[in-house]
Amino acid sequence: MLGRPPLGFRAPRFMVNQKVLQVLEDEGFLYDSSIVPFWRPRRYRHLWVPRLPFFPTPKKKLIELPVSVVNMLRLPLGLPWMNRVGGSLFFKLLKLFGTTNPIVIYLHLHDLPGKGLKNLLSLLTYLRRRGVFIKAISLVSSLVEGRR
Numbered sequence: 001m002l003g004r005p006p007l008g009f010r011a012p013r014f015m016v017n018q019k020v021l022q023v024l025e026d027e028g029f030l031y032d033s034s035i036v037p038f039w040r041p042r043r044y045r046h047l048w049v050p051r052l053p054f055f056p057t058p059k060k061k062l063i064e065l066p067v068s069v070v071n072m073l074r075l076p077l078g079l080p081w082m083n084r085v086g087g088s089l090f091f092k093l094l095k096l097f098g099t100t101n102p103i104v105i106y107l108h109l110h111d112l113p114g115k116g117l118k119n120l121l122s123l124l125t126y127l128r129r130r131g132v133f134i135k136a137i138s139l140v141s142s143l144v145e146g147r148r
Contacts, residue, residue: 008136010034010106014044014067018056025062031140032056033065033104038074047074051100053143063140068104071097079107079120087119091126102139103127 007030011020016034024032037051038044049056049066056064068077070093075081077099082090105127107120127133 007031008033008065008140021056021062021064025057025059029062031063031065031136033067033106033136035064036067036076037069038076044076053102053139063143065102065104065136065139067106068099068102070094070099073097077103077105079105079111079116079123082119082123083111083114083116087115087122090119091122094126101131103130104136 005028009024009029009032011032011034014034014036016032020034021032035046035049035056036044037046037049039047046066049064051066051069053063053065056062069075070077073093075085075090075093085093105123107116112120
């Protein structure tokens with residue numbers, strides 16, 4: 001326990017549905033980041049969702065921060081995908097097709113060994129050139145303020 005309740009959630013394997021989102025909202029979570037606007041059999045099934053933050057529940061108290069994707073290809077901006085396709089190809093695709101703003105990326109500790117750490121450092125350098133790093137909760141706060 002960290003001394004305060006969690007404010008955000010990311011479902012294991014990004015496996016989330018409307019019922020889970022409703023429970024999160026009912027339990028007082030402010031945001032979720034479990035949706036990847038991409039399609040992959042038995043994993044990601046969210047091609048139809050917005051690629052920018054949105055309110056996934058009827059009460060509109062929970063904000064979804066979807067994982068960013070490479071425009072048109074919808075390749076997720078995550079270290080596992082960057083490791084899979086290779087850093088140079090990943091950046092070429094980003095340069096060619098772009099992505100959304102804000103950028104929401106994901107990684108796991110087990111993605112770091114091998115080429116993962118080098119790819120992560122390259123990705124962080126790329127993102128620093130694009131703008132400011134903020135915490136997810138700060139992004140959520142600014143989105144809520146913007147609604148008022």
